[in-house]
Amino acid sequence: MTMFTGGCLCGRIRFVAEGEPDFPHTCSCCQCQRHSGGLTLCWVEFAKAAVSWVGEDGVPALYRSSPVSSRAFCVTCGSSLGAIDDGPTVALLLGCFDDKGAPGLRPASHSFEDSRPAWWKVDACG
Template identity: 55%
Template sequence: MSEKIYTGGCLCGAVRFEATGPAEKPHTCSCRFCQQHTGAPTAAWVEFPTERVQWTGTGAKPSTWRSSDYSSRAFCLACGSSIGAIDDEPVVALLIGGFDEPTDPAFKPQYHSFEDCRPGWLSVETASGEE
């Protein structure tokens, strides 16, 4: 049985990706980096080892900005869409909203990072049933 290939990309389509499953560590995060990177109070992520992510669009790899001592935020230089984060581990964390099928059950968040930064008016459900 072959592994699933997940596809997605930016708003304008210049940056496209294919990530070969399984999807790892789907989660939400409310840290200030994620909030500022996405413009949302919480970001939804899924991780893949770097060798399982291929950049397939005409824009090739996304542009990056070094956001911490272990990670760079990835975005499309043409349209500005946030794509994810390219970590030093090597891991590529892709924003779930950028996938062609963001409702795939494999992307259901398993946990929530930096819950203390989440606005009290925002409810975030994870697979563990925690809010």
């Protein structure tokens, strides 16, 4: 079984995600922009049951960002880690992975292109 590891800037929040990632994509929606301060985020989703929080601080802190999801972050260093949905999905930010170039993590699509400035070009599929 494939295993991916990662964590926050200070290392107090760590994760292990097992199995095949789902829906690796970039997103430029307004919520992602506010969440990160960046124009685009890179996401990859896993089944909630496939993600274990293994760092000394355990599960990340959550901020309720929509009726169906909460943004996950480290209270010590402030790093954004992703989003934990009410449903069966955890979406992790690609920048948090130890091996960002691992097979299966490369974004294959771009969501909310119309929310990015016209000069910001993302070639997620090329």
